[in-house]
Amino acid sequence: MKVVVFTADEANGGVKQLVLSITRTCARLGYETYVLFPKDKNIDIDSDVRKHVIWYEKAKSLNPYNEKAKKAARLVNEICPDVVIMPEDSIFSMQVMAFLSNKIKKGFIIHDVNPHPSNMGLRKRITHYVSTAMRRIGLNTTDKVVLLSKNSYNRFLNRYPNIKEKALIYTLGAHIPYTGGFINKPIELSEDYRKGFALFFGRIDKYKGVDRLVRTFKEITENKTEEIPLIIAGKGILDDISKEIILKGESILLLNRFINDAEMIWLFKNCKFVVLPYTEASQSGILPIAFAFGKPVIASNIQGLCENVDHGKTGLLVNNDAELKDALSMYLKGDLSEEAGCCLKYSNEKYNWEKNTQVLIEEIMR
Secondary structure, three states, X not given: OEEEEEOOOOXXXXXXXXXXXXXXXXXXXOOXXXXXEEOOOOOOOOOOOHHHEEEEOXXXXXXXXXXXXXXXXXXXXXXXXXXXXXXXXOHHXXXXXXXXXXXXXXXXXXXXXXXXXXXXXXXXXXXXXXXXXXXXXXXXXXXEEEEOOHHHHHHHHHHOHHHHHHEEEOOOOOOOXXXXXXXXXXXXXXXXHHHOOEEEEOOEOHHHOHHHHHHXXXXXHOOOOOOOXXXXXXXXXXXXXXXHXXXXXXXXXXXXXXOOHHHHHHHHHHOOEEEEOOOOOOOOOHHHHHHHOOOOEXXXXXXXXXXXXXXXXXXXXXXXXHHHHHHHHHHHHOOOHHHHHHHHHHHHHXXXXXXXXXXXXHHHHO
């Protein structure tokens, strides 16, 4: 059986890690596996996946009959796969979907059924609008639409009730990059950080709640030198008040830049716990990573997060700033070894790549 994983994503972030994870999982399951990436010298492919890669030419266009999309689809059709999985619903991917053979079973992932409250500029808003319109091509052509949480699944049913039979849930595992065992402490960190720290990881955006985390952390660590620090690791726009708090204090370190794979692994291995103070979420790719490293989480009690946190065992769910403050105080001082064990067990049972991907392929093939 042949499986093709097709992506139009050109970044080295979360989507690429998802693509690599699905690819290596399909190979481990014994499928003849191919993954198609757009030609870009800046895309860094893990060494264990390179033998599966086919490169194609990509051109951005709003024309549904994009010639480069036709050629990319031709490459896929020549492989004659049984299944094509598209890990994102970008404009180019949906254009390619339209030219795939009807003999091929297809499924594509929607990460966000509805847009997040975000710091998007005009260009990004236009791109999102066009992308959502192009999604209709994929919805009409695909056999299955893949959602990454119960929350996203329910949102999809509300928005697209006429094609609810196409929807299915695929539970994400941890996207842990392959680095050959190499990990690297970020250069900004002293050796003291090996003693542990609270971690916020990921792109900083309006809905991520970083501002409330900064203010709350300042309140509980002010004049308390025994508390462990907080690291905020990820690129994005921070509000002025948060920037001033971080600049004037000593308990919060901001790494406002792209975090490479080796640094990411170091941060998760050495942190004490992970914080997800989001105000809104479709799902989270950070949760599975935290649990895979045995790190409990403090997370907002909202749809998209709460369904994957066993309160009091794998983490703490908070409803407001006061509860966030109490949870942070508890985890900063507490021994979290029992929670770590619960996280590892949850990860092995819930976030099993092989089991979940096998079910995904079987559902698409139906």
